[in-house]
Amino acid sequence: MTHKPQIKIPAMYMRGGTSKGVFFRLQDLPAAAQQPGPARDALLMRVIGSPDPYGKHTDGMGGATSSTSKCVIISKSSKPDHDVDYLYGQVSIDQAFVDWSGNCGNLSTAVGPFAIANGFIEKSRLPKNGVFPVKVWQANIGKTIIVHTPIQNGEVQETGDFELDGVTFPAAEIVLEFIDPADEGEGDDGGAMFPTGNLVDDLEVPGIGTLKATMINAGIPTVFVNAADIGYNGTELQEAINGDPKALVMFENLRAHGAVKMGLIRDISEAAKRQHTPKIAFVAPANDHVVSSGKAIKAEDIDLLVRALSMGKLHHAMMGTAAVAIATAAAIPGTLVNTAAGGGEREAVRFGHPSGTLRVGAQAEHINGQWVVRKAIMSRSARVLMEGAVRVPG
Known part of the structure; x- marks a missing residue:
């Protein structure tokens, strides 16, 4: 042969x-x-x-x-x-x-x-x-x-x-x-920064309940929920999520229902063939914590805590496109991300992730009743x- x-x-x-x-x-x-x-x-x-x-x-x-x-x-x-x-x-x-x-x-x-x-x-x-x-x-x-x-x-x-x-x-x-x-969704309603038209939605997920969620198309379509609403505090490292099969199923269930509500897919059964988007992330107010390297982070050195999953697993740091979504949502008063960061208008935030911290910025404007983001900036x-x-x- x-x-x-x-x-x-x-x-x-x-x-x-x-x-x-x-x-x-x-x-x-x-x-x-x-x-x-x-x-x-x-x-x-x-x-x-x-x-x-x-x-x-x-x-x-x-x-x-x-x-x-x-x-x-x-x-x-x-x-x-x-x-x-x-x-x-x-x-x-x-x-x-x-x-x-x-x-x-x-x-x-x-x-x-x-x-x-x-x-x-x-x-x-x-x-x-x-x-x-x-x-x-x-x-x-x-x-x-x-x-x-x-x-x-x-x-x-x-x-x-x-x-x-x-x-x-x-x-x-x-x-x-x-x-x-912003504005990079798909589907009938997926083209707006906030495809549902709301800064915060009630996301109904069978087996979990109804959660507050900010769903945004900026950098990458992302579904943000509050850490406390799903039993976390925002300081979790990879093993706490990736070593818990039930948690991974829960997050995928959240992600799939968020994708439907964002107009990215028509039915949750389609989520398995669209693993890359949307991302699912959870946020919490700043708190003292230790990251994966063993380094201690003080609450006063960050504005909020964010953890995000990629391809079904908690990311070891933060995806760059998700960081754009964080920067954009943080710049818009009323989103879950902005609220976790302390509220108010801001052009930059420093957030804690499993490997440390990252500073990102975004310029947001409210024009004709709609939020517009001109650019987001970060260093890599x-x-x-x-x-x-x-x-x-x-």
């Missing part, structure tokens, strides 16, 4: 924020995978090592967590005044599908450095030293992201002293601007972990 040899595909393995993934140039993919469809999905799943019933990704590039089971495809931008198009695929770990329904805010950080290192930006445009704003079209959600990438001696600066909780080592700071980050870091080619069976 003759077996086909492996094929080699040029790629970079990159960390962006608290995530990492495999980055490709569109033109380097096999012809069949240069278009959306089953061939592309099958290729990316094989690169990552999914579906893996063992949940280890031993035979692929994935890290068997939602933060490390990701692929990115970069191409010359199809939009005027943009440098690149950025397409993100969240690869399921144990099921055979790729979720294209949202963005990864953390990996957005690495798009700027990747674009520069891979020739999408003309060298003549780059400063010898300084910061270059890579203008990115986020193709999954149709939004603009500006990645302010540091340049040293005409090349991307990766090393530095910027520390990001959830990442062990310091690196160069990269500032992200998410332009007009990124670097190339490996470059060359990935190999997959032919």
